[in-house]
Amino acid sequence: MKYVVVSGGVISGIGKGVLASSTGLLFKTLGFRVTSIKIDPYMNIDAGTMSPLEHGECFVLNDGGEVDLDLGNYERYLNITLTRDHNITTGKIYSHVIEKERNGDYLGKTVQVVPHITNAIQDWVERVSRVPVDDSGLEPEICIVELGGTVGDIESAPFVEALRQFQFRVGPENFALIHVSLVPVIHGEQKTKPTQAAIKDLRSLGLTPDMIACRCQEELEAGTIEKIGMFCHVGPNQVIAVHDVNSTYHVPLLLKEQKMMKYLQKKLALENVQLPTEALSKGEQLLIKWRKLTSSHDKSFESVTIALVGKYTHLKDSYLSVIKSLEHASMKCHRRLKIEWVESTDLEEETKISNLSNYHKAWHYVCQADGILVPGGFGSRGIEGMVAAAKYARENDVPYLGICLGLQIAVIEFVRNVLGYEKSTSMEFDPETDEATASVVYMPDVDQIKLGGTMRLGIHETKFVADTDWSVLKKLYGGASSVYERHRHRYEVNPKLVGEIEAKGLKFIGKDETEQRMEMLELKGHKFLCGTQYHPEYISKVLDPSRPFVGLIASASGILEDILSSDDLDYKGEF
Numbered sequence: 001m002k003y004v005v006v007s008g009g010v011i012s013g014i015g016k017g018v019l020a021s022s023t024g025l026l027f028k029t030l031g032f033r034v035t036s037i038k039i040d041p042y043m044n045i046d047a048g049t050m051s052p053l054e055h056g057e058c059f060v061l062n063d064g065g066e067v068d069l070d071l072g073n074y075e076r077y078l079n080i081t082l083t084r085d086h087n088i089t090t091g092k093i094y095s096h097v098i099e100k101e102r103n104g105d106y107l108g109k110t111v112q113v114v115p116h117i118t119n120a121i122q123d124w125v126e127r128v129s130r131v132p133v134d135d136s137g138l139e140p141e142i143c144i145v146e147l148g149g150t151v152g153d154i155e156s157a158p159f160v161e162a163l164r165q166f167q168f169r170v171g172p173e174n175f176a177l178i179h180v181s182l183v184p185v186i187h188g189e190q191k192t193k194p195t196q197a198a199i200k201d202l203r204s205l206g207l208t209p210d211m212i213a214c215r216c217q218e219e220l221e222a223g224t225i226e227k228i229g230m231f232c233h234v235g236p237n238q239v240i241a242v243h244d245v246n247s248t249y250h251v252p253l254l255l256k257e258q259k260m261m262k263y264l265q266k267k268l269a270l271e272n273v274q275l276p277t278e279a280l281s282k283g284e285q286l287l288i289k290w291r292k293l294t295s296s297h298d299k300s301f302e303s304v305t306i307a308l309v310g311k312y313t314h315l316k317d318s319y320l321s322v323i324k325s326l327e328h329a330s331m332k333c334h335r336r337l338k339i340e341w342v343e344s345t346d347l348e349e350e351t352k353i354s355n356l357s358n359y360h361k362a363w364h365y366v367c368q369a370d371g372i373l374v375p376g377g378f379g380s381r382g383i384e385g386m387v388a389a390a391k392y393a394r395e396n397d398v399p400y401l402g403i404c405l406g407l408q409i410a411v412i413e414f415v416r417n418v419l420g421y422e423k424s425t426s427m428e429f430d431p432e433t434d435e436a437t438a439s440v441v442y443m444p445d446v447d448q449i450k451l452g453g454t455m456r457l458g459i460h461e462t463k464f465v466a467d468t469d470w471s472v473l474k475k476l477y478g479g480a481s482s483v484y485e486r487h488r489h490r491y492e493v494n495p496k497l498v499g500e501i502e503a504k505g506l507k508f509i510g511k512d513e514t515e516q517r518m519e520m521l522e523l524k525g526h527k528f529l530c531g532t533q534y535h536p537e538y539i540s541k542v543l544d545p546s547r548p549f550v551g552l553i554a555s556a557s558g559i560l561e562d563i564l565s566s567d568d569l570d571y572k573g574e575f
C-alpha cells in the first residue's frame, strides 16, 4: 500500500480535493487500484448535522454515511464506492478512543493525544485504506489521504503529528506528501512568500513535501517555479503549477503534462512494478476516455441554461453534487452548462413587496431558463417560491427535475392547484396540518427527535411499477426494472393521496420495495416533469452521468429523443 498525503497551506478552499482526486485518477490511468481517505479536523462526528450554508453540501454514501463533500469528488473521479469510515473526523477519533478508555482497554495508562489519539489515527488510516472500493473487490494499492484545513491550525495538529509518525510506520518508499499552496498575483507579480512560509510551517512539524502544488490564477512563470524550488528546498521537478483552467476536469491532464506521475512513481518505488496487462489497458482506456471527454467538451458551443431554485444558493458548494451532475449530463449532451442561481424566497410575494427588483430578476431567470431544477433542502423558508417555480414549469411545459424536497414540492404544487386542496403542504413546514390533505407526511420509521444520522439514509432499491414503458425516466435508466440510489430524507409523499394524484396524471412510476413509499414521479404528457425522492446526484460519475440529470439537460436542450434512442443507456442496476 502506497500512501499519498495531500495537505494544504496558506488558505483553505484552494482546491486540495480536486488536486487529490486528480492525482488518484492519474494513478488509475497507470493501472493501479486507488482509494481515498478524507480527514476533517472538526469535532463533529460527521457532516450530517452541519448547515449547508456553513460547510457546503453533506454528501451521502451507499452505507448511509453523511460525510464531507470531498468524498463526492473521489467517488466521481475514481469511480469508487467509499464507506463512512473513509471520512475521519476529530469527533470520530475521540469518541473511538474514549470508548476504548471506558472499556478499560488502555490498562491503567494515562490516555493522551500522543500516543493514543495519534496511534488511533494511524491505525484507522491503515485499516480503512485496505477496504476494497471498486468492482474488482480487491484491496487497493494506492491510498490518497487528504488532510482538510490548513497545516498549522490547532485543530489539525494531532493529525499532522500522526502523519509525521506514519511516514516512519509505513516506510519512506510508501509515503509521499503533496502540499498545496497558493501563489497570489499582486500588481501583476507572482508572489512566493506565502508558499515559503507554508513550507516552513510544514517542515517545522516534521513533514517534508515531495511535491509542492502551487495554485495560481495564471500559469506560473519559470522564475517563480525556480524561486519556490530554491527557497523551499526542493527540485524544480517537485514544483507543480496548477493554474485556473477551463474546468476542473482538465486538472488531471495539467498534472500529467508536468510529469507529476514520474516523480511520484520514483518516490514510491513503483517504476518497476509489473501490473497485469488487463489493469494496464484498463488504465489506458480510462485516460483515452477522459481526454476525449474534456476535449469534446471544449468544442461544444451550444449552451443550456438551468435555473436552480434553492434555498442555500448563497454558498454554491451547498449543491456541489448537483452542479457536478448537471456538468456530467451537459458533457454527455455536448452542451455548455449555464446555471442561473435563484434564491427561492425571491420568487415569493413577500419579496415583491420588500424588493421588487430581486423579485423580477428571479422570475426573469426562471422564465428564461431551458429547464428548472429544485434540489434537496430542509425547513420551511423559501418553500412557496419553489412551489411557484414548479407551477410555472408544469403549466408552461418547461422541463423540471425535483430532487427529494424538489419531488415533494412538485407534489404539493399539484395537490394544491390540480386537486384543489389549496392549503396542502408538508408536515415538515406545518406539523399541525390536516393529515388527510397533507401532500407530504412524516415517515413512520424515522426518529423525530434526535437529528444526527437518523433519517432514511443511503442506498435503497426503487422498483419501477407495472405499465411504465411510456416513462422517460425508465427509458433513461435503460429499461431497468429497478434502480439503486442514495437517500436522505425524513418525510414522504402522503400514501393516502396517491390514488387521487395519479388519477389526475401525476404518476408515481417508482416505489420502494414495500410499494408504500413514492420514489419517482413523472407527469404524463409533459415534456419532462420528473422527481425523485432519492438523490441521484450522489452517484453521478464524470464518465457515467446520472440518468435523471441527463433527462433534464437533454429535454432542456431539445434532444431528449436523440438521447433516448442512443445505445449507451445500459444501466447496471446493481451496487
Ligand code: GLN
Residues within 6 Å of the ligand: 375, 376, 377, 378, 379, 403, 404, 405, 406, 428, 488, 489, 490, 491, 492
Ligand atoms: N426535508 C425533506 C425531508 O426530510 C427533504 C429532504 C431532502 O431534500 N434531502 O424529507
